[in-house]
Amino acid sequence: MKKIIFLFVFILAASIFLSFVNPFTRSIILGKRINCLVMGVDSISSGRHSDVILILSYNPKKRFLDVISVPRDTRISLPGLSIRKINQIYAYKYRQSKNDKDAAIFLRDEMANMFGMEIPYYFQLDFDGFKRIINAIGGVRVRVEQVPDLVSSNTFISSGEVVLDGELALSYVRERIGDRADLDRILKQQEFLCEMFHKAGTHHILFGLPEIFSLLRNCVNTNLGLWDILTSLYEFKDFRISDIRLQSLPGRPRGYYWLLDAAGVQKAFTLVLEGEVPDTGQIYTYSDVVVEIFNASDISGAAGHMRKVFVEKGFDVVKIGAYGAGSHYRKTVVIDRLGQPEKARSVADTIGTKIVLTKLDETRGVDVSVIIGEDLKELRQIWSK
DSSP, X not given: OHHHHHHHHXXXXXXXXHHHHOHHHHHHHHTOOEEEEEEEEOOBTTBOOEEEEEEEEEETTTTEEEEEEOOTTBBOOOTTOOOOBXXXXXXXXXXHHOOHHHHHHHHHHHHHHXXXXXXXXXXXXXXHHHHHHHHHTTOEEEEEOSSOEEEGGGEEEOSEEEEEOHHHHHHHHHOOXXXXXXXXXXXXXXXXHHHHHHHHTSGGGGGGHHHHHHHHHHHEEESOOHHHHHXXXXXXXXXXXXXXXXXXXXXEEETTEEEEOHHHHHHHHHHHHHSSOTTOOOOOSSSSOEEEEEEOSSOTTHXXXXXXXXXXXXXXXXXXXXXXXXXXXXXXXXEESSSOHHHHHHHHHHHTOOOEEEOOOGGGOOSEEEEEOTTHHHHHHHHTO
């Protein structure tokens, strides 16, 4: 009995000690923002590229996570280097050192300099590690469109809610089809990430912890320690999807590049670091939520039908229409226009979609934009009830 008491006291004392000497845990205790760069890396004969780049910024005081997707084709210019795309930074350093840790740190430092923010932590894994971690947590549940998704290896994912194992999950988040391939892929990656965080916050994850820790040690390059990972899992306990804000760096495509909108990028990071963007304006109307709806699907009359549902729910719909000739979305997207994700979330909950993005644009005169995608047939079963 004395040995058990001694062991308990020792573990408790060690936990308290680590909580105060460990920078990551101390930041959470003190409510200091934590920034981390997440990299998903491919492995091909010509080298290694950062196929997925995410900036995660966590506010412990509000228990709120910001996720910023960085398009891999983002045009950049680094003094003294013939690098034109942001995903080539990792590849350049890896060719020099043949070391994933060096490449990850190099990309993290360049991103910190580029966007003027401190990013102390990095987390890099390759595709095989991704698949094994997804399998270890028991897969991730996603909703796919009415028409089955064709993924790599000629595998079909059936419609509706599906639990994806590691192999299917990798194919799902990497799929690129059509003229909106990269943008659609970012949407799917962000939705998948939300579901993965939700899964990590449930008690079911406890059963896979031994295997997960083993995989993190062998398949991941990171400067987060075991105690940091344990702290994160506890911090994200009962974490809700509504506690996550998703953004993608604003810009426009030109040829093979994504050209950043400097003013839009500044607003995006101001929203993350300050919690709000000055001078976004306030919309005065009879409703707390002002919405515009655009139909980017082949479903005739979808915007008008959705407008009726929204008006019944008390939303003020000020504009409906088609979303540009020849432009199609595979998934319905709800966009927060003024940095008020709770309003966008209320709209998303009404129609049954989980994809909520923040894309600041006060000139539109609305709180929320809705772009209807081809998955409306599935969603209609929810919001038509």
